[in-house]
Amino acid sequence: MRPSWADTPPGRLGTPGDVTEAVLFPWDRTRAGYITGQTLSVDGGFTRSG
Template sequence: LYGSAKAFVSNVTRGMAKELIGFNIRVNAVAPGTIATPFHERYSTEEHMKAMVATIPQGRAGTPQDCVGAYLFLSSALLSGYITGQVIEVNGGQLMP
């Protein structure tokens, strides 16, 4: 289900970008990886978190602060005005091929 939801976000991002580009509206998304949040504190066991972190090349779960740069970058027309239909993965390399 989680993988399907991520694929949906990616497809909707590209589709909406195509639909809205004529109105000078850019559509992009940020896809956080394993981020240490109250959600994981509540719903993930310590063993599960350790297993997820073991798959991250940077060796740690991300923090909400790790995502801020991607959001700021995409919100700036100066920095990303020619970018649309993209999903930026913020995951410490977790999904590298």
């Protein structure tokens, strides 16, 4: 049986660095200055492909 994370688009488990990038992203106004009121899922695409 394949692990569930193998079916995500990245094909790997997330790392602490992946979560850190997602947490810091909204405070980087050069990358997220026009984004408002969103929920950011940090699951490697699992909710979409699972």
